[in-house]
Amino acid sequence: MNNTTEVKSELEFIKSVMEKSRPMLVINGWHFIMWGILVFFGLLNTYLAILSGAGAQIYYAWLIIVAFGWICSFGITWYQRKKGMVRTAKAVNESLIQRVSTSCGIAMIILGFVAPLSGTFSPYAIGPSMSAVLGVMYFMIGGIVKNKMITNLGYAWWVGSAGLFAMTMDKSLRPESLLAYAILIVILQVIPGFILNKKFKQELSKELPSGNAQSINA
């Protein structure tokens, strides 16, 4: 390495290898869609169950729904791997996204299942609290993947959370707050999930020839 041209070419080589190797950090949206649909139907079921005077069955129904959701989550990951949709390298910050999703998931399990059992937490506070946690999750993931739409969904979830809490102040509106939460799930999770999935497929078709597309399970 004894002349400027050689050094320049070495630096350019490094730059080009790094650019070609960097897996694209995109969200495939499948988990948003799957969890969104499950929670939507779970909320409808809860609303109808409350109207018919059901009690503990609601809690067990949610246990089944969440367990089924986790099975589906693992199923989606397994299927993607089986079909070669998960690439052979992990993008920088991918672990961070998984960490954010997992931590918010655990927080939601505690709020949804443990907190109501304590007797200090009204079951009607679950939806608004979940919305606040979802706000954190979307806001953080949006920042990590530098996606404005996901970041804005974070703000929308926080506004939604405040709105749902406001609704539960009026006792007569409490059951309807479940329906409002179900609507939020569709607007702020299921529909964005489909948009993200469409974008992911577009990026995948662009990037696949060089093998750079990286599916993120969120």
Add this chain to the structure above:
Amino acid sequence: MNNFDYQQIDDLIHSRIRTAIMAVLVSVEEADFTFLKEKVNATDGNLSVHLRKLEEAGYITVKKIFFERKPVSRYKITAKGHKAFEAYIENLEQLLKNGKQK
């Protein structure tokens, strides 16, 4: 460029294939052998030899896992490797700067 100390250039990284391996690994969190092979464009044997050298130097780590009953080697750059690669780039840039000043 006479005032540059060539000993500062890390010989372990200063080989086309090892430079490429390090450049790939700083761009990802971790990568499988097949990913590295595709990006570095090397044969299995050649790549293995260079990966072992970098591993012995503590620049990278390898994790052997089984995926659908097939063994998969997953490589990751270490903190020491990151530091060495950064220093390597800095040295090259310094070399370029000195060359331009002359």
